[in-house]
Structures are given as C-alpha cells and as structure tokens.
Amino acid sequence: MRAEISGVVPGSIGEELGVKKGDLLRTINGIAPADLLDYRYLSADEFIELEIEKPHQERVIFEIEKDEDEDLGIIFDQDTFDGIKRCKNKCIFCFVDQMPPDLRNTLYLKDDDYRLSLLYGNFITLTNISTREISRIKDMHISPLYISVHSTNPALRQKMLGHSQAGQIVSYLRDLAQAGIEMHTQIVLCPGVNDGEDLYETVHQLSAFWPHVQSVAVVPVGVTKFQKNPLIRPFTGPEAQHVVETVSQWQNNFQKHLKTNFVYLADEFYLLAQREIPPYDHYEGFPQIENGVGLVRSFWTSFRQASALLPKSLDQTRKITFVTGRSAQPVLGPIVKRLNQIDQLEVDLISLTNHFFGPSVTVAGLLTGHDLMVGLRDWRRQYKQDDCPEIFVSSVLLKFGEDLFLDNMTVDQVEKALKIMIHAVDPVGESLIHEVMHQGGKNQI
Template identity: 35%
Template sequence: MAPDSTAAPQVSVPAYARAAADYAPSSHPDASGALVTAVRPDSPAYDAGLEPGMRVLAVNGEALTDMVVWLWESADEYAELEVLDPRDGTVAAAELERMPGEDWGVEFDGAVFDGMRTCVNACAFCFMTMLPKGMRRSLYLRDDDYRLSFLQGNFVTLTNMDDEDVADAVRRHLSPMNVSLHAVTPEVRRRLMGANAARGMEVLGRLMEAGIEIHAQIVLCPGVNDGEELDRTLAFAEANPAITSMGIVPLGFTAHQRRFERSYSDDPAAARAVIEQVRPYRERARERCGRAVFQLSDEFYLDARLPVPPAEEYDGYPQYYDGIGMIRSYLDDTAALRAEGGRLADISAALARAGLRLAVVSGEGAADTVRRLVGPGGLDGEVIAVANRFFGGNVNVTGLICGVDLLGQLAADLTGVMLIVPNVIFNADGRTLDGYHQDDITRELDGRGARTLVASTMPYELARTLERELALG
C-alpha cells in the first residue's frame, strides 16, 4: 500500500538528480513519465520486468512528473507502477516489492519528467536578468517550481505558489527549500520580482511555521537592494532561525542589458564594503548557533581582491551549488592531490608517453584557480580561458560558456591535445545555452586533431578521468 501521507518520509535525493545543468528546454517536450535509464540485475525493478527505455507513467495512481513523486510514493516496501513500453506502445501495470532498506534498483533520466528542464544550481531571477529578451522567452525558465528547489537546489521566489502548492510542500515536508529572498521591503521586492512579491513573503512565513528549513539567497543589485535594504534583509533572516543559511551573490549583467549604477566586479572597494557589512551578522550567528549562516559568494572575494575564507568558514558548504565555497573547495582539493605524492606526476608522465598535451577549458572567472591544478607544480598542461562574448558584460563563469565562444576561441589546429571540455556547459539534453549539441562540438574539436573529453574539471574528478583515459592504475 502507499505510504502514510501524514508522515514525512526520510528520503535522500539521488546523485544523478544533480548531475546535469538543466537550464534549457528538453528536446522531447511531449514525453511523459520517467524514462528508465538503468535497471540493476536481480533488483526489485528487474524482477518486475522494468527495462531501460521504458517510461514509468504513474506510481500508486499518481502521475510521475518528478522525483518528489517517486521518492514519496515509493518510500514503502511496495509500489504499483503504470509502465509504457515504447517498443509496442502498450501500457501495463508492474508491481514492485522489496525488503526493508533495499533500494528499487532503477535509475531515471534526471529529476524532472514532465518534458521541461529548468535552471539548476543557480537563481532563475539572476540568470533571467542576464539574458536578452528573445532568449528569455525561448528558454521558458520556470523560476517558481518549488519541487525543483528541493530536488535540484534551484532558488525559487515562491511568488507563484498557490495554497494547494503550499499544502503539498508541507505535507511532503520538502525540506530544505532554496528561496530567493532578495529583499524584504515591499516596494523593493516589487521592483525585483513583480506584482506577486508579497505572496512570496506570505508563503515563506507559512513554510517556516511548518518547520521547513530554508536556504535563502540575496542577489545583490547595486543601488536597489544593497545598503540599508541589505541590513533589513539580513536582520529578517537573523530573526528567523528556520533560515539556516543565507547566500549573498552579486548580480551578473550582460551586454544586452542596462548596467546598474555600479558593479562590484569593477569596484573592489564596494565589494569589500559588502563583506564588512555582512561580517557582524556572521559573528553574531557564530555566537548564537555555532554557524556563520550568512555566506558571501566567491565573486565578492575575487572582486575585492581578497583571498577566499578557509573551509571552516563555510560550515559544510550548504550553498555550494550557488557558487559559494567552490573556489575554496577547489583549492583544498588541489592541495590534497598535490600532497598525495606522485599521482599528478604519473598522469603527466603518461600524457607525455602518449604524445599528448593537456588543455583544460575554463571560464575566465575560474581560470586562475584551475591553474593551481593544471600548471607548475600540478598537472603539466595549460588552462584555456574562454571569454563569454555571447553574453558579454561581466559573465565569466564556466557553466555559462556558449558553443559559439568555445569553438571560436579554440585553436584551429589541436593536433596532439588532450582537450577537457567542462561538462557543466551542457544541459541534460547535451546542449549549450546557445543550442550547440555536445556531440557536434566534440566532433568539430576532434576534427581539429584533439582528443576531446567532456568531463568534470573538479580536481579529483579530472584526475580520475585522465587516469581512466590513460589506463593508469
């Protein structure tokens, strides 16, 4: 039978739910149900007849639109599925049973199954403001899908949640939830989020009263929600312990939009002032609950020309996927790899024996950090910083590299190059923000003589990828 709807099951989000940058539309918008991508032999799913390529349409009578439904409805030891076999178009029932503590043995294609992909690990508000209007319409980002906040770390404004949505989030105890707060003064919120801004505050209050943990975010817009308004927003978070982390990130702007009165990226003093403004809130939080709570994004420290804080200042990286602490984590992982003794040297020697030169693609913002791993004292090779000319402005993060810039700025002759293209530039359908498909990019670069690998450029993941490709260990 289905699990008791009054209880909040203790579930964890599968790792693959965070594995792709789902910031563009699916290439299969009419597909329904969850696509089965893998079935473990001798598992409950295998025993029930599930196979890769099938689609699970419903679980215990509820349409399977996302991983929230799956995690909730399959939390017991029994689940009844409605399964589509695309080979003949038939729909049949499948009954799954498992032992207590056993997993079902099935994997799905991502975390959202209703035909649309949306922004992951980034605030949709911030991202949408960086796009030209035509692209905003074509991408159809859903910035208020509260389920994706739980599943994939999306920051949502809550402004479009109706009472039924709120009840659903409370009933399923979708915690933690990532909320774009931005400001608390009504007129400032309306300027940033539109006419429904007040609804967002109302919903936030109801979620906190229901015991939902909140990871909040402020996208700081110079002259709009900084200064005194930032103090008001920080004080609101300080007064509400349900807000267990608060990320403050600077607004990005592109060449397609009017700039605000100033930018932290070209005003180190302004960036340092924000760091100092947040400091007393961090100190009081440490005294109160043993955590800093208020976390500034890596960009503020880079813009201020200051070193990023040590790892202990990030309290376990609760907003890592908002870009907070990524540089510190990268530097620490690089230092740990260098301290292992010989591992990086072995990879470099294997590349030399194979007659290959390592080149790792990066956005301009992270290039110097990646050079701590790929460069003197680390892996022999070079980091190629790709400028984001497609968006322009101050957009310099690796995840927003577009295909036209990647192909346009890499050399025409890449003979003998082991080229690492970061996997974060592709969405769940393997496309960049400007529509280039991963296969086409790989084919083009291989045609220039490269041995192209699409992979994570995080230190340990990159090392493992190279060791596998070079048949080491």
C-alpha cells in the same frame, strides 16, 4: 499526466516484473502519482498494487510484496509527471532574459517548481505557488527547499520580481518555518538596488527564522551585453570589497549569537575584490556550493589532498593548456604552478574574454564554443604560438552528458576548426589530476 518510464535498474523489482522503457506508470494503489515525490511516497509500503500501461494501451496490474521503503527500480524520463511549474515573474535581473536568441530551447526554460527545489536544489520564489501546494509541502514535509528572497522589503521585492504576490515572502517563510521546513535562501545582489541598508535588513530579518532558514547566499548579479534594464549593472572591484568587509562583520556577529556564519558570499565577490578565499571550515559543510559558494575552496582542497598521487616526472614530454574565464585565472594559478613542478610536463593557463555574452561575464562556465574559437586564435596571434593541441576546460561549459557548448557548437566542431584536442574535466581535484596524468588519448566526454 504521463509518468513515462525511461528504464529500470538491473536486478530490481521493476526488471523482475518485466517493466520496460516506454511503458507508462498509471497508478500505485489506485492513485495516479503527479511526480517523483508521489511515486516515492506511494511505493514505500510493503504491499502495493502497481498499474502499468504497455504500448498499444494494454494495462497490467501487479500486486507486489516487498521490504518497506525498498525501491522498485523504475526510472522516469521526467520527475514531474504533470509538467514543470513555470516562472511567471518578470525579474529585473533575470539571466534567462539576458540570453541571445536562437539557443537551444531548454536554456530559455524558467521553472519555479518546489519539487525541483527539493530534488535538485533549484531556487524558487514562492510567487508562483498555490495554497494547495504550500499545504502539500507542509503535510509531506518537503524539505529542504531553496528559496530566492532577494529582499524582504515588500515593495522592493515586488519591483525586483515584477509580481504582485512577491511582497508576501516573509509570511511564507514564517509559515514554512512553523511547519519545520528547512530552507536555504539566496539574494541576487544588484548594486544600487537591494544592497546597502536593504541587504542588512534582509539578512537580519532572515536570521530571525534560524534554524529553519539554515543559510543565506549573497550572489552578485550577472550582466550580459543583452541586458536592457538601466537599473542593472555589474559590481565594481571597490564595491565588491565593501560587500566582503561588511558581510565579514555580520558573520562575526552571527558566530557570537547563532554559532554559525549564517550568511555566505559567492566566490565571485572575493575574486572581484581580490580578497583571499575563506578557509575550508568557513563554509560549514558547503550548504550552497552549487550556488558558487565555496566552490573554489572545495576545489583547492580536493586538489591538495589528491596531489599526493602526482609523480615527480612523466614518462614522456607533454604540454597542455588550461582555458578558463577571466575571473577563474587566480583559481587555476596555484594548480598550474604545482603541476609545472613535474618534470616533462608543461602547463599553460589562458583566460579568455567572453565575446558571446559580453566582457562583463567573466565566469568560466559561460564560455562558449565561439569564445574558444575567437580567444584561442587571438592568443596564438598575440604570442606567436603555432600550436596548443591539448586544451583542458571545465566540464561545466558543456551540456550535461553531451558535448555541446551553450551556443550549440559541438566539441568536435571546435576541435576541427582549431586543430586541437579538448578535454572536459570535472572541477574536482581527483578528476583533474587523473586527466592530466592520463596520456592515452582523448578524454571521453
């Protein structure tokens, strides 16, 4: 168990004590913390004893008096000091199992760790959890948790997850609800597998745990060209329309009885069904926006609010091109139309086919450097365009904090090969407007 320190906050207690990057936190009040949750809990007291191991195995003990809940300002290289709990499921729809070989190792990591669920909103299945861990969740009131349900039918969930314990999900949810744990749940919907009557039963069985189960997100299964399970296929447009209509009826009923929509659809369903994205209030605080639920409406709203900053004209002519996935074209369409009202600004929009994962993958976030290379070259040939030097892509295409696409190509490699400049922009209206209006050179990625 290694609580390795990666830095300290300037001006913090940790800095005053001389704690450095590379030191190890051994104990707090004689207890070795297993993770960031332990660290926060143990260090919350006014009086604590901190044991730090310096390089060369020198150990130093600090006796600290501080304000209650005052943070020590210590930053760790990992949030789980005893390692990440790995997923042992064999889900028939697992996206990680649909990845091609030879990508970076972190893309193949499948975690099922309740601690990361609390800290980052990662979804867990509760099939890889021990009785001791369930007790810890209840004792420490680790809440909210994000839980992948998929089906409350024991036999079907066991088949979908490929795990002998998967059928116990309802008893786990009941136990956590009785302990006052707040939960947000998701259903990865697979046509012909857990839709139709099973979806109805799952959603309405989950609603029995309201308000402890706060929300249900229904997300369409992602299917790449590497998928080998014959049971798994993407949704068609008419099937997506049926899902939208059906869930809309349920939302109306839940509003009458629970005063909440309770169940929400991922934006992909509305886009595939060619239906209007619901209004801002529909999402009731956006509890599952990181799951692609309401992201489009949030983006449009933030852009509209920030558009008051847009000028009537630029000081000099500028031409930029937005590049995105097929499903995101109608998302960026209204944005492009508004930006083209600015004099001396010309904005194009290109939606690319995903060659790397296959054409059934249409979301922008899974475009790779290879897709940009192939797609932009094809676009240039088809439309006889000699140049499109400034390219805007969503920052979700890149590894967080780095200029690396999913296929390990770097931004610099793509720029040099295509002779373009790539701006990676956060999908927030203010960020987009700032970058469009900034004409001083390459965006800092």
